Amino acid sequence: MQQLIMPTQTNPKILVVDDHASVLEGTVNSIRQQYAEAKISVAQTAEKALGIVKEGQPDLMVVDLCIPQRNGESAKIETGLQLLRDLMQHYPTLNLMIQSANTASLVRLKPAINAHEGGFTIAAKSLSLPDMLTRVDWALQGLVFTPKEMRSGLEMKSEWLQMLKLAFEGGLQDKAIAEQMNISERTVRHYWTKIQDALGIYPDEGKNIRIHTGIRARQEGLID
Amino acid sequence: MINDWANHHTVVLYVAAFTCSGILVFFYMNFYQVRRAFQWWSGRQFRQQWLESDRIRNSVMQDLFALYRGIEISQLQGADTILQNSKIWLEQAGQIQRSLEQLSHHLSPLFLEDSLPLAIQATISDWQEKTQHSIEVKMPSDWQANVQEQNQMILSTLVEILHMISSHQLSSPDSVEYPIQICLAQRGNLAELLIQIEGAQSEGEAIVCSKEWIYLRRCFHYLTGGKCTYRYKKDTLTWCLRW
Numbered sequence: 001m002q003q004l005i006m007p008t009q010t011n012p013k014i015l016v017v018d019d020h021a022s023v024l025e026g027t028v029n030s031i032r033q034q035y036a037e038a039k040i041s042v043a044q045t046a047e048k049a050l051g052i053v054k055e056g057q058p059d060l061m062v063v064d065l066c067i068p069q070r071n072g073e074s075a076k077i078e079t080g081l082q083l084l085r086d087l088m089q090h091y092p093t094l095n096l097m098i099q100s101a102n103t104a105s106l107v108r109l110k111p112a113i114n115a116h117e118g119g120f121t122i123a124a125k126s127l128s129l130p131d132m133l134t135r136v137d138w139a140l141q142g143l144v145f146t147p148k149e150m151r152s153g154l155e156m157k158s159e160w161l162q163m164l165k166l167a168f169e170g171g172l173q174d175k176a177i178a179e180q181m182n183i184s185e186r187t188v189r190h191y192w193t194k195i196q197d198a199l200g201i202y203p204d205e206g207k208n209i210r211i212h213t214g215i216r217a218r219q220e221g222l223i224d
Numbered sequence: 225m226i227n228d229w230a231n232h233h234t235v236v237l238y239v240a241a242f243t244c245s246g247i248l249v250f251f252y253m254n255f256y257q258v259r260r261a262f263q264w265w266s267g268r269q270f271r272q273q274w275l276e277s278d279r280i281r282n283s284v285m286q287d288l289f290a291l292y293r294g295i296e297i298s299q300l301q302g303a304d305t306i307l308q309n310s311k312i313w314l315e316q317a318g319q320i321q322r323s324l325e326q327l328s329h330h331l332s333p334l335f336l337e338d339s340l341p342l343a344i345q346a347t348i349s350d351w352q353e354k355t356q357h358s359i360e361v362k363m364p365s366d367w368q369a370n371v372q373e374q375n376q377m378i379l380s381t382l383v384e385i386l387h388m389i390s391s392h393q394l395s396s397p398d399s400v401e402y403p404i405q406i407c408l409a410q411r412g413n414l415a416e417l418l419i420q421i422e423g424a425q426s427e428g429e430a431i432v433c434s435k436e437w438i439y440l441r442r443c444f445h446y447l448t449g450g451k452c453t454y455r456y457k458k459d460t461l462t463w464c465l466r467w
Contacts, residue, residue, distance in 0.1 A: 020286045022316070026293035033300055066282055075282060101281040101289075125289040129296040 011037040012059035012140055017049045017083075018042075018099075019067045019075050023125075027062060027099065034133045045070050046083040057091055060119075060140050065100040077105050084109055088116045093186075095119035097139040099132070103147065113146065117190045121145040142189065144197040160195050161222060163188065168214045168223050261442035264435075268384065276330055284323045291316040333379055340375050341367050341408055344417075347379055348406060351386055362407040370415070377447050378417060378465060382406070384440050385419055385463055392427040402427075417465040428461035 014031060018024045021044075028040050041058070043049035047070045053061070065080035080100070087094055088109075095118045098106060103122050106113070113120055119139040123132050138145055159181065166172045166180055174192075178185045196202065196209065199216045203209055217223050291313055298305045329350065335342035341363035348359050370378075389404065405420040421428060431437055432454050444452040450467025 020290070022290035023286050026290045026297075029297050030293055033297060101285045125285060129293065129300075 010035065011039065013039045013056070014041075014060045014062065015049065015052055015058040016040060016042050016062045017044075017046075017067060018062075018064040019044045020064075023064070030129055030132060031062070031136060033129070034136070044068075045073075046079050049083060050086065053087065053091065053094070057094055060095045060097060060136065061087070062097045062099050062136070065098060065102045065105060077102050081105060081108060085112060088112045091118070092116060093118045095139045095142060097121045097123060097136055099123045099125060101125045106146075113144075114194065117186070119143050119193070122147060138202065141203075142193060143202070144193045145202060146197055148200070156195070156198060156222060159183075160191050160198075163191050164195065164214075164217050164223050167210075168217065258442055258446065261439040261446075264439040265443040276327060279323075279327060279330075284320060284327065287316055287320045287323065291320065333376075336375050336379070337372050338369075339367060340370055340378065340415075341365075343375060343379060344382065344406065344408060347383065351383070355390060357390070358403065360403065360405045362405070364408060364410065367408075368410075374448055374467065377444065378467070381440060381444050381452065381465060382417065382419065384436075388431045388434070388436060389421060389427070392430050411466070414466050419463040419465075420460055421462075422460045425459055425461075428456070432461075 012035060014035070016024060016027050016031070018027060024042050024044065028042065031038060031040060041052055043052055045068050049061070049063070049067075052058075063080065063084065065084075066075045066077050067080050067083070068075045069079050084096070084098070087096065089112075092115075096116075097119075098121070101124070103124050106122060119142040121135040121139040121143065122145060123135040127135070135145060162181060163177055166177045170180075172180065174185055174188045178188045181188070192210075192213070195217075196213055199213060199220065201209060201212050201216055204212075214223070294309060294313060294316070298309050329346070333343050334346040345361055345363055348361050351357070352359055386404075402421050402423045405418075407418045407420070409416050409418075441452040444450060444465065448467045450465060452463070452465050454461060454463045456462075
């Protein structure tokens with residue numbers, strides 16, 4: 001059996017949102033395998049989830065897409081999508097992991113996901129436990145992972161290309177890039193996660209992710 | 225005299241042209257109406273498939289996920305936990321099996337290939353369980369086998385009529401449930417399925433005036449070669465499917 005990874009955070013605050021009690025229990029138990037000291041709260045409706053976030057932004061939200069708006073109502077994908085729209089609009093740095101059997105619907109949120117500054121990973125419910133926990137860890141790190149089907153072609157924004165040139169042709173570090181582009185360092189890190197997701201690069205043991213990004217960018221002809 | 229002859233032929237030509245135009249317009253209207261009916265039918269079939277797919281994702285797959293994760297976590301925690309949780313897993317596996325069995329019946333009703341009366345009974349039983357609506361069923365003990373596709377069309381038409389009754393009852397101000405009777409019989413070389421509802425005067429009128437009823441009738445006619453009609457007697461509305 002594949003070993004669980006070493007988590008980058010040991011006691012994060014995590015909110016899990018799912019309307020199936022057995023699934024909620026399974027997800028909470030799964031997260032506890034890697035984050036034994038995490039403070040985990042749960043919500044079975046979109047309304048309750050928003051209420052909990054308003055009281056204090058968690059380090060990570062694990063969200064199922066097909067949920068009811070409130071108790072007694074039927075679960076709908078549109079409710080989960082609207083919850084994500086609201087969260088990404090009002091909490092732009094919130095880390096999100098979407099765990100659902102309906103991940104294809106996320107393509108409707110592509111522009112909002114591209115603009116989101118927090119971590120955003122997607123985990124189908126068919127993923128193994130180690131893979132699911134890897135996605136949790138990536139989201140906590142602020143990384144972005146979207147499936148290939150959601151990335152149609154290589155979509156590179158002009159500011160990302162500018163940053164690639166400054167980093168790999170100009171040899172600048174994040175702070176200098178931020179000054180040159182007149183943006184915050186946080187935005188520079190956000191651009192890195194977007195570029196890496198677009199190039200299909202994710203943390204891999206033994207690989208330097210920045211160097212790997214440079215190699216892929218050259219292969220794609222984005223930089224000289 | 226030549227003028228009379230010419231006038232007479234001109235009139236005949238005008239009448240012929242008018243008649244041909246009328247026939248063309250009739251065929252075009254008929255084609256358009258049939259097309260609308262099939263578009264509606266296709267939309268209904270798509271909706272049914274979507275609902276089944278939604279049930280798989282929101283029920284069976286969720287149960288399977290919970291079972292799968294439970295086993296994975298127990299493997300990490302050791303043999304004692306595996307033994308402790310095995311009873312829960314067996315229950316979850318049983319639940320998944322029952323859900324899949326129900327789903328397979330939705331996709332292809334029980335007895336469809338073998339016996340139309342039994343297929344109707346199984347469909348009604350399922351409907352009663354879902355809606356809690358009481359339905360009296362009279363089925364013959366012997367029945368000549370029909371073509372499976374025709375049986376499917378008859379069952380689908382029956383379910384559509386029940387849907388119409390159900391949705392009109394729900395939307396009526398008093399939401400009273402009227403007794404329904406379903407009867408299958410052989411009438412010479414034709415088969416006949418009767419769906420009777422007593423007392424639902426206004427709901428019945430609303431259904432038979434609706435475009436869904438018109439589409440359903442057309443589809444039934446073109447897909448089975450049979451007829452789908454209705455009649456009122458006192459306060460009883462009877463739908464009659466004959467093929």
